[in-house]
Amino acid sequence: METTPIFLKPVFKERIWGGTLLQTRFNYEIPSDRTGECWGISAHPHGQSTVLNGPYANLSLGELWERHRELFGHHPADTFPLLTKILHAEADLSVQVHPDDRYAHANENGERGKSECWYLIDCEEGAEIIFGHTAQTKPELVGLIERGEWDQLLTRVPVKPGDFFYVPSGTIHALGAGTLVLETQQSSDTTYRVYDYDRTDDQGNKRKLHIDKAIDVTTIPHQPAPFAPLVDEQAGGTVTTYVRTEYFTVYKWDVRESLELIQSHPFLLISVIDGEGSLKTGSDTHALKRGDHLILPHGFGSFTLEGSITAIASHP
Structure with missing residues (x-):
């Protein structure tokens, strides 16, 4: 793993x-x-x-x-x-x-x-x-x-x-x-x-x-694709799920103090768009800063984001 x-x-x-x-x-x-x-x-x-x-x-x-x-x-x-x-x-x-x-x-x-x-x-x-x-x-x-x-x-x-x-x-x-x-x-x-x-x-x-x-x-007439964001307020931050489509699912993570998350997909893409903090898993800590792009591979499991971070995450 x-x-x-x-x-x-x-x-x-x-x-x-x-x-x-x-x-x-x-x-x-x-x-x-x-x-x-x-x-x-x-x-x-x-x-x-x-x-x-x-x-x-x-x-x-x-x-x-x-x-x-x-x-x-x-x-x-x-x-x-x-x-x-x-x-x-x-x-x-x-x-x-x-x-x-x-x-x-x-x-x-x-x-x-x-x-x-x-x-x-x-x-x-x-x-x-x-x-x-x-x-x-x-x-x-x-x-x-x-x-x-x-x-x-x-x-x-x-x-x-x-x-x-x-x-x-x-x-x-x-x-x-x-x-x-x-x-x-x-x-x-x-x-x-x-x-x-x-x-x-x-x-x-x-x-x-x-x-x-x-x-x-071109789609005629224009048909705005419906989507309804799901907002999950947690003690240390917020997870917003924007869309789940046949091609991708997209989330925003707003970390105020810490968010406990799990990578249970084939793989997960993360882009840090604001702030800085860390990603912790087991005994390992990885620094995160604005502008970082990373992939959490298959089987990564549970992890914690700490600090003050806004990130967009997605998976197929």
Whole structure:
């Protein structure tokens, strides 16, 4: 039975809409002042986390998955199924939509679909996201897109720190400027851009749009996926269960003094988004701080979180 947490080194992605907040907030070493994404727990070929500690140090998460499936409860997925990111939107993200598993597998070389969810770590006053659209039929959606009537088509939603959004495949969406988000998603990098504000890159080129595929996969009319958070108040903290879907279950742990928890899943992903403290199991104590990403492997069992910590946890 493996009782050592697997700490991971993130991968960073430069984006046209990125900034520097991932450095100032989490003390990450970022590649530039346009860094938009921290792939904290990732085995996707486009960016893999690396093990930092223990006997598997320096292995990529993909290599660990291939060589030591016992650490993941011999989970049946062909590849590591989830991806945890922290996103900083200095500017608006492109308006986009993701395919489901069936469409992605058929049209994107066997890639997974992409359902995801967002926890708003922080945001500027007045920040918004785009979440959904107004079209009631496919011809109406096509017409609004062709005429560029984005203000009529897109639904804007004001956001505040602590908000949570479940974004299943088929949902038109975009993070707005001034948002900092932890995203839990299927391990997929397939995105269909619908609109990008006519932005150009440093060479004056507009980014590619994927209008036909986006129309193919968009849910019409928009149907907000229902979810009802379950809040478990304990003496030393709070456990909030946000969603249980076929792809992932996502929790927030607010540790005020201590929380006693159990890892009874094939594996458990943890990202510390605020505070510091420790994870104790048996005679072992592991320090935790804001910006840490780790996996508790299969059979980890009971553990205690101590200190003042906010973390997002998930499992398939």
